Amino acid sequence: MFSVMYAIVDIETTGGFANGNGITEIAIILHNGMEVEGKFQTLINPNQRIPHFITVLTGIDNFMVADAPTFEDVAENVFNLLSNRIFVAHNVNFDYSFIKHQLQACGYELNVKKLCTVRMARKVMPGLPSYSLGNLCRSISISIEGRHRAYGDAAATALLFEKILAGDSEGHVAKMLKGKNKEQYLPTHLPAYYIEQLPMMPGVYYFHDSKGKIIYVGKATNLQKRVKSHFSNNDGGKRKQDLLRKVYSITHKECSSELVALILESIEIRKLWPEFNRSQKGFHQSYGLYTYEDRKGYVRFAIEKKKQHLNPLYTFNLLHEGQTLLRKMAEEFELNERLCFGVINDYADIVEDASLHNDKVLKAITALHEQLPTFAIFDGTYNHSSILLMNKGKFSGIAPKGEFGEDITLEQLKERMTPHPDNDYIRGLIYQYAEKYPERKILF
Template sequence: MYAIVDIETTGGHASAGKITEVAIFLHDGMQITGKYETLVNPGIPIPRYIQALTGITDEMVADAPLFEDIAENVFNLLHGQIFIAHNVNFDYSFLRHELDYCGYKLQSKKLCTVRLSRKVFPGFPSYSLGNLCRQLNIGIVNRHRASGDASATVRLFELMLAADKQGAISQALNARSKDKWLPLHLPQEYVDDLPSTPGVYYFHNEKGKVVYVGKARNIRKRVTSHFTGNSAGRQRQEFLRNIHSITFEKTGTELMAFILESIEIRRLWPQYNNAQKRVESKFGFYTFEDQQGYLRLAIEKRRKYTTPVFAFNLLAEGHNLLRQLIREFKLCPKLCFLQTSPDPCAGMAEKTCKGACEKKEKPAKYNQRVLEAIGHLQSAQPSFLILDAGRQATEQSCILMEKGKFYGMGYVPRDVAVSDTAMLKDLLTQYPENEFILNLLRTYANNNAGRLVQVPA
């Protein structure tokens, strides 16, 4: 009925580590009914620190069977049994990964004696196997060897069977139980408290530091999706081991969750968020004064710690805008780097350039038109509100874009008029903008023009 398992490995995750020892105790709920143990040749060197921890050396496993040689036997012992281990997902992920490679599909119900012992024996300072054995007077020999640790886990499980007055074991075996897939150190109540609403969630490590920020249309559903599946990769296994608690913040809409997630990633710089940490390769208009005193307007790739007078996504978009400014404000295409050839200025031929490139127009007059062009570009950007559902029926969410810039967002009572922008700002939280947020809001505005509330610029 039960297969109580312990393994030793060359590393901490199944996709790169290998098994060096396996111990399986079959148990009927009353007594041990069978036992299997063997060293395993991992086919790779065992790291020195692992050898020091387990005592298993390269020489000891040199003549041991490869896992493929024992795979059929291991699968037959585990198949149809309830798989039990201390930190069950670690042992299960390794054996499932190795068996899958050998053509055997392991699908077992699981019980974790770490999570169960917290329920059956509450109040202990630590639930590591060594500390539990000391607290419960369980003798343990050959610590950090598969047979020794599995034997101690057998005795721990027997004590839990006898002390389980609240039915924790049967509850854990229930098909709807979260125990089988929750991260080892995450109490179930954190997941039970999650709302099924849009918002942002935070995974915290043992010290309370945020290690991951995510957004969701449905927080509960999205969070639980992180814990399902059986990826054996190092990053996922390390990620799950470091989750000790969850906090969240509700938002009225999924759009607000996207925005808040981006803000929080840049504020907290969590360990496991990667997508929005990259420096974004965007473009912008930059100005500088040349040696003759002429103000130059140039398109440059946006770099960190630089602030363009206007930003955009595509180079072609910038060229089109620059051509419009050159025509409307009679700027010089050479001084704007749109014409780079030594040929005569195309702007003078088209009568849009007044000769600044040939010093026929004084810098002060030309520079004034450059500044007017920049002011026009900035003032022409839209100002609008996005009003949508709030976190509760009595409020509505509000996002404010002002002259093409993201001002902030928040919630306002449904009975408050939103025509007064100055008053509205008192009700909103101002946030720093970034390229991701601007692109998000521009895309939303283009696709939902009828839902925007225009406000004076």
């Protein structure tokens, strides 16, 4: 290990993500794998207020950094110290994201390999109760002088690193340094085997936190490649850094095609509302078109907020969409608009009897259903395909293609499919697909 040069780094900051926060203290310990070669430490003026809770944690306050150099003042020195060395830190992605971001702002592009002492310790010292720096050092009898200060934590990390190198009889560190050192880009608490077990096929993946709760859902045409891409850059944004800290495990569901993966992703997001999903949270039908019979026997239409246990004739994102449709139906079938909209207290001027009105309403409903197509889409590869059902203009569910012969009926499909909730996003996907691949569409 003599030919490998390391820079063991620790920083204190004003917050938990690089974009919008600053560094208040930095310590760099130069190491050759056997012993310390040099040290650098300084307070940093972050050019922003230090929050009270940070001062409570670190002891660094605004007065202490008032006359300290800014990061720009030390950027060239920091860049030179880190260049051509392996960047080592406890929870390395955190420290690296801040320093890379600050150096970029000063015109320096840091691009070095990284090693995380959390990940290394898990491999070389398995079975310990905790791998936080304080608890880990306590377990292996390393004292930390100046906890939550940059040099104190960096010095403890250096001693930890020496113990890891000394105990690495199976060459884990050398393996981590091979190639592009991809494992170092993974979240600190995510074991690499969660990535390795992902198939290279379409599907939906789930990120779980320490308690197993799903915090993110995504879709992929290649599950392993897509999940790796989440961690392939060191984005300093709050959302990315929060996600990196919270991911502990990954599960997945294989799908027959990208279309099925898109649909399943939409269903799961709406069902689970994961913390880190933003897309599709606004895609939902707020209103439904319903019918009811009033106290005089007239079948009436109503546009209401969607009811959980009632099946609407049709659904809409916006109230005016439903009102526009209902007015067209009233005009086409000569319905009394007072019986379509609003509350009626006085029926004296409703000259049309209930049976005649109800016949018109039935014809309007029948016409609406006839305008809404019923068809199936076959999608996927020969050995791994699915059937998606659109029933009267609504998405109904998915069934494996292998369960059916060539002469499939609507009744057979309904009996064997897994039902799923309908929404306009899924409808749009299926209609677009059917238009693009008409040969995969079967009308019923």
